[in-house]
Amino acid sequence: MASQTNKANARLRDLFELFLQDVQALGIFASHATLKKEAMETFLISRGGIFDLALQGGEALQGLALENTSLPVLYNTRHWPEQAPLAGYLTPDSAINYSHVLATHFGNWAYECSHGPFYPRLIRASLWMWYKNDLESAVQYLFDLQKHGYFSIDQGVEDTIAILIASQSLGKDPQEIIAAYFDGKVPQSNTDWLNWDIQVPQQTFAKIDAEAARPILEFIIMETLAEWEHIRSLDDPVAWLLRQAAFTTRCGQVRRLCLRSSLEPTLKLKSILSQFEEIHADGSVYLSYRTWAKFAPLKSPLSLQASYMLKIFQSQFGEKGEERLYHDRLIYPAVLREPLAKYGAKILREQEQLFEWSIVPPKIFHSYAACFSAGYPDSALRSAYFPAEQVAEVPLVRQFFELSGIQEQEARVAILHQVYHERLIWSQQLDALLTEQRKQLLEILGIAHQALCHEELQRDLIAAITMTDSGEKERMLNHLHTLYPWFPAVYRELAIFFDESGDPQRAWDFILTAVLLEPDQAMNWQSLGRILQRLGDSTGARFARAIKEFLAERKQQ
Amino acid sequence: MSRVYVLSLQTQLEEAVAGERKNLSGNVTVPEQLFQEKNQQALEANFPGVFAFIGFHPAVDKNVTSYLQSGSLSSDSGSNILVLFTLDTHATSPVSLNARSFQRWINLDTSVQPSYTLIRSMFKDPTVLTFPGAVFFEHFIQSQNPVYVPLPDISSEDAVRQHMRKVFALAEKVYLLSHKKNKSFLDRFAQALLAEKISYERGGDISAREWFVKALRFLNERRGDIVSIVQLFKP
Numbered sequence: 001m002a003s004q005t006n007k008a009n010a011r012l013r014d015l016f017e018l019f020l021q022d023v024q025a026l027g028i029f030a031s032h033a034t035l036k037k038e039a040m041e042t043f044l045i046s047r048g049g050i051f052d053l054a055l056q057g058g059e060a061l062q063g064l065a066l067e068n069t070s071l072p073v074l075y076n077t078r079h080w081p082e083q084a085p086l087a088g089y090l091t092p093d094s095a096i097n098y099s100h101v102l103a104t105h106f107g108n109w110a111y112e113c114s115h116g117p118f119y120p121r122l123i124r125a126s127l128w129m130w131y132k133n134d135l136e137s138a139v140q141y142l143f144d145l146q147k148h149g150y151f152s153i154d155q156g157v158e159d160t161i162a163i164l165i166a167s168q169s170l171g172k173d174p175q176e177i178i179a180a181y182f183d184g185k186v187p188q189s190n191t192d193w194l195n196w197d198i199q200v201p202q203q204t205f206a207k208i209d210a211e212a213a214r215p216i217l218e219f220i221i222m223e224t225l226a227e228w229e230h231i232r233s234l235d236d237p238v239a240w241l242l243r244q245a246a247f248t249t250r251c252g253q254v255r256r257l258c259l260r261s262s263l264e265p266t267l268k269l270k271s272i273l274s275q276f277e278e279i280h281a282d283g284s285v286y287l288s289y290r291t292w293a294k295f296a297p298l299k300s301p302l303s304l305q306a307s308y309m310l311k312i313f314q315s316q317f318g319e320k321g322e323e324r325l326y327h328d329r330l331i332y333p334a335v336l337r338e339p340l341a342k343y344g345a346k347i348l349r350e351q352e353q354l355f356e357w358s359i360v361p362p363k364i365f366h367s368y369a370a371c372f373s374a375g376y377p378d379s380a381l382r383s384a385y386f387p388a389e390q391v392a393e394v395p396l397v398r399q400f401f402e403l404s405g406i407q408e409q410e411a412r413v414a415i416l417h418q419v420y421h422e423r424l425i426w427s428q429q430l431d432a433l434l435t436e437q438r439k440q441l442l443e444i445l446g447i448a449h450q451a452l453c454h455e456e457l458q459r460d461l462i463a464a465i466t467m468t469d470s471g472e473k474e475r476m477l478n479h480l481h482t483l484y485p486w487f488p489a490v491y492r493e494l495a496i497f498f499d500e501s502g503d504p505q506r507a508w509d510f511i512l513t514a515v516l517l518e519p520d521q522a523m524n525w526q527s528l529g530r531i532l533q534r535l536g537d538s539t540g541a542r543f544a545r546a547i548k549e550f551l552a553e554r555k556q557q
Numbered sequence: 558m559s560r561v562y563v564l565s566l567q568t569q570l571e572e573a574v575a576g577e578r579k580n581l582s583g584n585v586t587v588p589e590q591l592f593q594e595k596n597q598q599a600l601e602a603n604f605p606g607v608f609a610f611i612g613f614h615p616a617v618d619k620n621v622t623s624y625l626q627s628g629s630l631s632s633d634s635g636s637n638i639l640v641l642f643t644l645d646t647h648a649t650s651p652v653s654l655n656a657r658s659f660q661r662w663i664n665l666d667t668s669v670q671p672s673y674t675l676i677r678s679m680f681k682d683p684t685v686l687t688f689p690g691a692v693f694f695e696h697f698i699q700s701q702n703p704v705y706v707p708l709p710d711i712s713s714e715d716a717v718r719q720h721m722r723k724v725f726a727l728a729e730k731v732y733l734l735s736h737k738k739n740k741s742f743l744d745r746f747a748q749a750l751l752a753e754k755i756s757y758e759r760g761g762d763i764s765a766r767e768w769f770v771k772a773l774r775f776l777n778e779r780r781g782d783i784v785s786i787v788q789l790f791k792p
Contacts, residue, residue, distance in 0.1 A: 218789050225562055225651050263790040267603050268564050271572035271584075272787070275650055278583040313582055320777065324585050327649045328568075 009064050011508070011532060012540050016058060016098050017068075018363060018516055019051045021238070023105050025367035027149025028242055030109070031249045032286040032371070035152040037113045039370045047366060048106055050519040054547055055098040061543055066090055066097055072144040074125055075194065079103035086193055087125035087141065088132070109152050117156030123181070124198055126160055131178050131186075136219050138164055143223070147246045158253040161220070162260055166204040168212040213261040221272070224254050228279075228330060235335040238361045241300065244330055248283025251276035279330050289372035293442060295420065295449035297383050298360040298373065298486070300348075305331050307345035355482065359383055362513050365486045379486045379517060380453045388416035394448040404437055420445050457484055465493060473497060488518035495527055504534040522551035561628030562651040563784035566641055567591070567773055573603035585649075588773040592698060592766040600697045606637035607732050607742050609725070610783075612676040613642070613689040614667055615659035621689045621708070624717040626654050631786040633722045635729045637736075640691075641785050643672040648782045662781070671779060675772050679703050679760040686758060691721075693728060695742045696765055703760035704747050727753060 026035075026043060058064040073096050075086035080103070081095040090096060111118045122142065129138035139161055146157045170180040179186050180201050187193040231247055234240045255276045258265060265273065285301045309331055313321035322341040325331060332340060339347045339354060348358035360368050365379065391397055392412045401412050415433075419441055433441070457480070464476035477497055480490050495511035498504070511531050515524045529544030567588060574596040575584040592600075613621040624630065625642060634640045645661035646652060667673060667688070676692050677683035690707035706724050710716040731746045750757045776782055 214790055221789055222560055222562070226560065226653070228650070229653065266788050266791055267569050267572060268785070268787045269789045271564060271568045272651060274572055274575070274584055275568075313585070316582055317585065317587060323647060324582075324649060327647050328583060328585060 009062055009540075011535065011537050012058055012062060012064055012543065013067070014508075015512055015515065015528075016055060016064060018512060019055060019519075020098060020101065021242075022047070022364055022367050022516060023051065023102060024149035025242055025364040026370060027105060027109065027152050028147075028246050028249075029286060029367055029371040030149075030152035031146070031154040032245065032283055033290065035109065035113060035371065040109055040113055040152075043366065043370045044106060047519055048102075050547075050551075052099060052102055053550070054519070055102060057547065058543065059097050059099060061546075062539065064098070066101070067092075071101070072141055072148055072150070073101060074104050074108075074121070074145060074150055076100070076104040076107040077194075078107055083190065085128070085132075086190065087128045089141075089144075105150060108150055112152050112156075117153045117159065118151065119156060119160065119200075120198060122151070122156050122160040123163065123200060124193070126164055127178055127181060127198075128193055130164065131174050134174075135164060135168070135216055139216060139220060140223060143250060146249065147243070149242075149246075154249045154253060158256060161253075161257060162208065163200060163204045165213050165216055165257075165261075166206065166208050167201075168216075169203060169209055170201055208261045210262045214263055217258060217261060217263065220254055220257065221269070224250060224276075225272070231330060232334050234333050237300070237302075237356045238363055240333050241302070241361060242364070244302075245283065245286065247330060248280055252280035252283070255280065275328055278328070282329060282331065286372055292373075293422075294378075294446040295382075295385070296422070297385065298365075298369075298381055300357060300359055300361070302332050302336075303345050303348050303358045306336075306340055306348075310340060310344055359485050362486050362491075363516050365517060378450065379488065380450070380457055380484065381486050382449070382453050382456075382483055383485055384483065385421055386449065386452050388413045388420060390452070391416055391420055391445065391448055394452065396444050396451075397448050400441060400444050404433065415441075416445075420449075453484070457487060457490075461489060461493065470501065486517065488514045488521065488524065491517065492524055492527055495531060499527070499531050499534060504531050507531050508535065520551060522548045522555065525551065559628070561626070561654045562787040563644060563648050563654060564651050564787050565648040566769075566783045566785060568649045569603075569785070570600070574599045588770045588777075592770060594698075597698050604639060604697060606639060607693060607695045607728065609634065609638055609640045609691045609693050609728070610672070610676065611640065611642040611689070611691045612672040612686075614665075614670045614673065615645075616663045617667060618689040618708075618711055620711045620714045620717050622659055623714045624721070626656070626658060627714065627718075628654065628786060629718060630721070631788050633718065634725045636792060637729055637732050638725055639785055640725075641783050643675070643776060644782045644784045645780075646782065647780060648784045651787055652784075671776060671781060675768075675775065676705065678771070679763050679768065680705070680758065681761040691724065692760065693743065693746060694765055697769065698766050700762050700764050701743060702762055704743055704750070705758040705760060706750065707756060707758075709756070724750075724755065727755075 026040075069090050069092075071090045073084075073088060073090050073094070075084070080086075080100055084094045084096050084100075108118050108121065111121075125145075126138040126142055129141045142157050142161055145151065146154065151157060167177050167180070171177040175186050181198050182196050183199065185196075187196055227247060227250070231240070231243045234243060255273045258269070258273060282305060285305050289298075309325055309329070310322060313325040315321070317324055322337070326337055336348075336354070336357065339351070343350075348354045369379075389409075392401070392409065397416075401407070406412055406415065419438065460476065460480055464473055464480060467473040467476060474497065477490065477494050480487075481494060484490050491510045491514035495507040495514060498507035498510065508531060511524065511528050514521075515528055518524055525544050525548035529541045529548060532538075532544055533541035568584075570591045571584040571586055574586075574591060576599070611621070611625070613625075615622045630640055644652065645659055652658075662670065665671075673688055676688075676690070677686065679692060680686060686705060687707045689711060690705055692703050692705045694701055694703040708717060708720055710720060727749055728746055731749050732742050735742045735745050747757060747759060772783060
C-alpha cells in the first residue's frame with residue numbers, strides 16, 4: 001500500500017513540478033520585460049487559481065510534499081508554515097510545500113507590479129542567509145531566487161547584492177552588521193526576523209569600498225562562469241530556455257556590479273565582462289517578440305538567434321565561426337552543436353527529434369506568451385505560415401486588395417510574401433501602398449490567419465477524432481501536433497489515443513501538457529484521471545476526478 | 558581546491574584592440590588582424606609587462622601539468638609577467654582547469670607536442686633545448702631574441718613551483734629595473750640568469766608578430782589554444 005501511495009505521488013508530483021516550473025518561468029521571463037499588471041492578472045486568474053487549488057488539494061489529500069532540496073525558499077506573509085525558516089533552501093523537515101512557494105511568487109509579483117523591486121523582502125531574506133551562513137551564501141541565494149523566478153524585476157536582486165557588499169563596513173562580524181539594520185539588536189527568533197522593522201543604514205548607499213568588494217565580486221564572477229559552463233551542458237529544451245533566460249539577466253547584473261566598484265579590472269576580466277555584455281544583449285531577443293505580428297510562428301529564441309548569428313559568424317570567420325559563436329556566447333547548448341554547425345538552424349524544424357528546440361516550449365507557453373506575445377492568450381497558433389496563395393483567397397484579404405486596386409493574383413502573392421511571410425522581397429505594388437494601408441493589411445492578416453487556423457484546427461481535429469483507422473488517426477494527430485503545438489485539445493486527443501491504444505505511459509506526457517496548457521478545462525482532468533487509473537494510480541485518479549467535478553460545477557454556476 | 562579558469566590569449570588581444578567598437582559578433586576577429594600596426598599602441602598599453610610561454614608535455618612532464626592545474630601560477634608570476642601555455646581545447650570564453658584538462662594531447666609524441674613545437678620554432682638550432690621550460694619575450698610586434706629557461710628539476714610539483722617562483726621573481730626584478738631605465742628586458746634578464754647560475758638559451762631574431770599569428774593558427778587547427786590563468790582585478 002505504501003509503495004502504491006509513493007507511486008501515485010510520483011505521478012502527481014510530475015504535474016505539480018510542471019505547475020511550479022510554469023510559475024517560475026513567468027518570473028524569469030518577466031525580468032526581460034516589465035510585467036504588465038493586466039498580463040499578470042490574466043495569468044493568475046486563468047492559471048494561478050487552479051494551480052493553487054490543485055496543489056493545496058494534492059497536499060491535503062495525497063500528502064504530496066516538495067522534495068527538491070536545491071529549491072530556494074522564501075517567506076511570504078499570507079501562507080507560510082509557522083516554524084519554517086524565512087529563507088534558505090528546502091529541507092525535509094521545514095513543512096514548506098508547493099502552495100507556500102506559489103504564494104510567495106504571487107505575492108512578490110503583486111508587490112512589484114505596484115511598488116517596484118521588493119527590497120524589504122529581498123534584504124530581510126538575504127540578511128538572514130548571511131547571519132545563518134555567510135555573505136557568499138546570501139549572494140548565491142539571491143541569484144538562486146532569481147533563477148527560480150521569484151522576482152519579476154531584476155533590479156531588486158542587483159541592488160540588494162550591492163547593499164550587502166557595502167554592508168561589510170557596518171561591523172566587524174555578521175552580528176554587528178545585522179544589528180545595524182535592526183536598531184542595534186540582533187533578531188533572536190523567527191518571529192523577530194519576520195516582524196522587526198528593518199532600516200537600511202545610510203552608509204550602504206556610499207561608494208563600495210574596493211578592498212571589501214574584491215573577494216565577494218570574485219566569488220560572484222567565478223560562480224557566474226561556472227553557471228555558464230553548466231548551462232551549455234543542458235539537453236532539455238525547457239530547462240535550457242529557462243536557465244539561459246535567467247543567465248542573460250545575470251550577466252548584465254554582474255557586469256554592472258563590477259563597474260559599480262572602484263576595483264580596476266584586469267584585461268582578462270575586461271574580456272569576460274565584454275562577453276557578459278554580449279550575452280546580456282542577446283537576452284533582448286525575448287522582448288523582440290512583443291513587436292511580432294500576431295500571426296508570426298512562435299519560433300524559440302534559440303532557433304531565431306542561431307539562424308542569423310550562425311550566418312554572421314560563419315560569413316566573418318569561416319568554418320571557425322560556429323566555434324566562436326558557441327564558445328563566446330550562450331545561444332545554443334552543446335547537444336545542438338553538431339547539427340547546427342552542419343546544417344544551420346533550419347535543421348531544428350526539419351528533424352523530428354529536434355523540433356522541440358525550434359518552438360517556444362508548450363509546457364511554458366503561457367508564461368512566455370503572457371510576457372511577450374502580441375497575440376496572447378490565443379493558443380490556436382500555427383507553427384508555420386499558410387501559403388500566400390491560400391491567404392490571398394480569404395474574403396477579407398481579397399476585399400482589401402480589391403479596394404486598394406491590386407487586381408493581379410501575382411502582385412497580391414508578392415505583397416503577402418513580404419508582409420505575411422516577412423520575406424525581404426521588393427514589390428512595386430507594396431511600395432505604392434500607403435503606411436495606413438499597410439497597417440490595415442497587417443490587421444486584416446491577423447484576423448485572416450486566425451480564422452484559417454481555427455477553421456483548419458476544427459476540421460482536422462474532428463476528422464482525426466472520427467477516424468477509425470488507427471494508423472491514419474495517429475498520423476493525423478501527429479501532423480496537427482506539429483502544426484499547432486500550443487493547442488491543448490491536440491494534446492488531449494493524443495493522450496486519449498495512446499491511452500485507448502493500450503499505451504498509457506505514452507499518453508501521460510501528452511495529458512500533462514494538455515493540463516498545463518488549459519488547467520481550467522474539466523475534460524483535461526477527466527482524461528488525466530482516466531490515464532492515472534490505467535496506470536494503476538487510483539488515488540491520483542480520484543483526485544483528478546474531484547478537480548474535474550469542481551471545474552464542471554464552477555462552469556455551470 | 559578553488560576553481561581555476563583560463564582564457565585564450567586571442568580573446569584578451571581582441572579586447573585590447575576593440576576599443577568602443579562593438580558589433581553583432583562582439584570583439585571577435587581573426588589573429589592576422591590583431592597584430593596590425595594600428596593596434597600596436599593598444600597592445601602595448603594593455604600588455605605592458607613581459608611574456609613567458611611554458612613548454613611542457615602533459616604526460617612526460619606531469620608535475621608541470623599538476624602545477625598548472627593547481628592555479629598558483631598566477632600568484633607565483635606576479636603582475637608584470639603574463640604566463641602563457643597551451644590548452645587542448647578552445648578557451649575563447651573562460652574554461653575551468655580540471656583533472657581532464659590537457660588529457661587530449663597526452664599520447665602525442667614529444668616531437669609533435671604543440672608547446673614544444675612552438676618553442677622550437679623560435680630557435681635556429683632547437684636541438685639545444687631541453688624540455689620542459691619557459692621561454693621569455695617582451696614585445697608583441699618587434700623582433701627580438703627570446704630567452705629560454707629549462708626546468709632542471711621536475712621530480713615533484715613543489716620542485717617545479719620552487720624553480721618557477723625563482724625564475725619569475727628574477728624576471729620581475731629585471732623587468733622593473735629595465736622598465737625604469739627604459740632598457741630592453743631580454744639582454745638584462747639573460748645577464749641576471751647567468752649571474753644566478755641558472756642555465757638558459759637565447760633564441761634567434763624572431764618576429765613576435767609572425768610567431769603569435771602562426772602559433773594561434775597552429776593551435777586553432779588542432780582545436781587547442783594559448784591561454785593564461787584568469788585573474789580578475791588588479792592588486
